[in-house]
Amino acid sequence: MGPYQPELEAFPKTKFGNKMRQFNPDWYKPPYSGWLEYNIKDDAAFCLCCYLFKNEFESRGNAGRAFANDGPARLKSHVGEVNSTQNKCFNRMLDFSNQRQSIRASLSNLNEKDKSDYRIRLNASINVVRFILRNGLSFRGHDESEESEYKGFFLELLEFHGNNHSDV
Template sequence: YNCNIGDQVQRTYLQRGLFQLKGHTFKFEKFGNQQRQFFREFGSWLEYRITEESVYCLFCYLFKEDNGVQAGGDTFAGKGFKNWKKKEKLKIHEGCVNSAHNRARQKCERQSKKTQSEYKNRLNVVVDYIQFILNQALAFRGHNDSDGSSNKGNFLELLRFLVDY
């Protein structure tokens, strides 16, 4: 996916969560005479990609603003970071309270709250359906709940009826 991805892809990524390897032996990169490898200090927002042996900022990848300068440029949202010798760049990328990274994080949190609110509303509707059926002393299930059945029972038929509106 590219950086300007839609809401559905954002929701899918957020539901799946960060891809962080537990117990994986990370590849060493040679920097002069030293061997360096990935470290886990910034685990709350870094996603590691095995195929590229690099990390990305999940917040910036999903919610990057197109309005210009950000510490690390497009590295954390597009190219990937793997310069383990300069891990201070990760702290710089996080930046201050109003940094591009933190604005992307706030967008992510707002999106998550919005999604939670939508799910809560849907759940409340389903609970209301159940209360209605119970108050009317109706059976939940029909004789045949299979896909081909013309009457799947009060609960499923009521859900299907109301979803159409």
């Protein structure tokens, strides 16, 4: 898994101002190699990790913005400082692709009692989801915070189920 980085014989040229510009495949090399993605249809480069995870850190909704206008300068400024949104997104993408942090790996490290407890909680969640789907109900509430009186069907039913079954 990683960014889509097609190797074309010649990338399309586009006129910006009075200059003809095109994507440079050398940008696939470090330091941009882990996240720079090129879209042939749009003839534009994007940041894969920001596309996937930016909305978790910012609510501006511009994660899909391309580096079309100012190329290398925009690439450098996009990365930013160590604690920038792009670096947070890149680290989230690395964590996502790290199989040692997967659920399967986590479960294999548990003892039998913990595995059994996990299965009981998982089955309770699945049963609640089935009930909600069968009845065409919405999963989420408007406010799911701890202080909220009503958190939505999923959390409310799961809490109800847990209160009535001590093993959950």
